[in-house]
Amino acid sequence: MSPHFPALFPALAEAQADPDGPGAQRPALRFGDRSLTYGELAATASPLAARVAEAGRIAVWATPTLETAVAVVATLLAGVPAVPLNPKSGESELGHIVSDSAPTLVLAAPGTQLPPALAALERVDINVPGTGAASPATGAPATVGPSGLTPETPALVVYTSGTTGPPKGAVIPRRAVATTLDALADAWQWTGDDVLVHGLPLFHVHGLILGILGPLRRGGSVRHLGRFETAGVTRELSEGATMLFGVPTMYHRIAETLPDDPALAKALARARLLVSGSAALPVHDHERIAEATGRRVIERYGMTETLMNTSVRADGEPRAGTVGVPLPGVELRMTEEDGTTAVEAYDGETVGEIQVRGPNLFTEYLNRPEATAAAFTEDGWFRTGDMAVRDPDGYVRIVGRKATDLIKSGGYKIGAGEIENALLEHPGVREAAVTGEPDADLGERIVAWIVPADPQSPPSVDELADHVARRLAPHKRPRVVHHIDALPRNDMGKIMKRALTHD
Structure with missing residues (x-):
């Protein structure tokens, strides 16, 4: 070098x-009427x-x-x-x-x-x-x-x-920064002709590195909405923007708005690429957007310490519920709970922890040498703490975090994410989160936290259990259901499961 x-x-x-x-x-940056x-x-x-x-x-x-x-x-x-x-x-x-x-x-x-x-x-x-x-x-x-x-x-x-x-x-x-943005350029066919629109915060990787530095590295431009509004998305995509970055809460709002907003549907249909990240986009929202616009949202997977690891490619199959394949230069493996035994199965069912290695990784945790050392295996792989399965063609599907989303019930290792997707397909469910809690017989039982579509007539535990069992498997059905007004979320829209408690 x-x-x-x-x-x-x-x-x-x-x-x-x-x-x-x-x-x-050439235009570089635009925020509202300032550029x-x-x-x-x-x-x-x-x-x-x-x-x-x-x-x-x-x-x-x-x-x-x-x-x-x-x-x-x-x-x-x-x-x-x-x-x-x-x-x-x-x-x-x-x-x-x-x-x-x-x-x-x-x-x-x-x-x-x-x-x-x-x-x-x-x-x-x-x-x-x-x-x-x-x-x-x-x-x-x-x-x-x-x-x-x-x-x-x-x-x-x-x-x-x-x-x-x-x-x-x-x-x-x-x-x-450079290798991640160049790998995304390869995966997304991102060029200087692209105009990106987003309304993400600028204190984290998604909004700042991908959303601001990404267009500048390509020689393209970015139009920031200031704050996310579907009207802003409609305006910018109708006026030449080619790409949209968002998080699941934004795409959920888009999906909710589309039935009554033909201008939004038309604008999204014009986009070259719709990208979601920072958390899993529910399959239900994928399908609603695709049905209304003819465009499929693609997902990518990354985190602060690794920047971006995988993505559905622009020239690949935009399969709902997956984060695609490893980006150029990124090595990805999955391991058992011991952190060393490899999970070799590509069966869409076997859960393992994702570990990654490559030039996209951070250097260290500032002033935390012990935490830095603990984050890596002896042979240099970063322990992401994210649990996933791999489909036969190598597509990765995230099923949750090791600390909060891996549920061990009745001898099975179950990812909360797939149960959440199944629950969201029920017409009586507006939002859903799944956790585990101790159970003397099963080890852990599956608990669903539901924001009902109609608070006056929420779906019962039996109704939701049968719904999940039909779509996934009987052992993945929720045993307990809590009806709540809203799910606790952070600034990025991620559900804060540690805040879910029942008095």
Whole structure:
């Protein structure tokens, strides 16, 4: 590998080298009615990169705004790692992240009120001129891809959700960003002609790395909705956008809206690619969207520590309920509970834990050498904690997390995900989650948490048990059903099963 790691954003480098050239006039970022071309982005981000080049780690107050995108691009141009901060985090969590990552300053949009946890940090406002008003960089701007960068140079420190303790900072190197985005370009036939639309938060891998850095690496453009609304999806896909990124809660809202919104159906039908991630998209929503639009949503699978591992390919079969096959360069294996015995079966039934290895992986958990060591096997495979089965053709189907979604009942290992999909096919079920609880006879019994379609007439446990038994197998039927008003979810729409309790 060259001692000078190649630029993460070739189109931005071209615009910086030739600010009057056609490449500089191409649209790069649009948030609402504010936008930047590649030339304007280079002229705006380069001075900021020069300002922070010697700053060490830098916190970014990651609101869904043009300023956040510019800030992260600037840190990458400068070769210093950014620490995206979730604006919805509480004081305790923010305090932990700031203490752990020890940033020297915080980047934020002008006028943004920052919480007390950031008060001790030097603040630098991200000044983004109005559309068409960016002036050429002055002084000594940071070049795109400065000398001294290597594939292992940290690009970002992204904090995990902290479901099993304080959030851990995953150090993501430039190598992982570049290889993941290039592998997705191969899988999705992603080019500079694509225009991506999404409304995802910008403090995590999906919204920031895939949703903002992905288009910029390809030389394409992104239109961010600010906040997700189906009307925004309709507008952008009707006005030239080619790809949509979303999470299951967004696609669920789309599926619910489609019957009464022919304009949305027409807009989705125009899209080249509809991509869902961050959690499993229920098969029921897959089918409703496909029936209304003629387009199938494809899923990919990744996590903070690994970026992306697998995806349904644009030229492959868009099979509902699967996350496709390993991306180029990614090795994937499945193991028994001991973490070492390989699961060789490709039968769509045998459950194993996914382990991955490849250039897409993070470097370490910041300041946590013991946690880093525990996350890997002796031969270098990362333990994802995700449970899956493989179909005969190699397609991977996630059935849940090892800690919360693997249920051992009556001698069987059962993934909660497939039961949830079956429950969602029942007309009386609006939302569903499945957990296990101790049972003296079975070891664990299957428990369903149901948001009924009609709260006045919820489906009974016998009705749901028979429904699941007919679709899957008798041993996978729920033995207990709790009817609730809503499922607890985090900012990404993932169900927080540890919060499901019954008094």
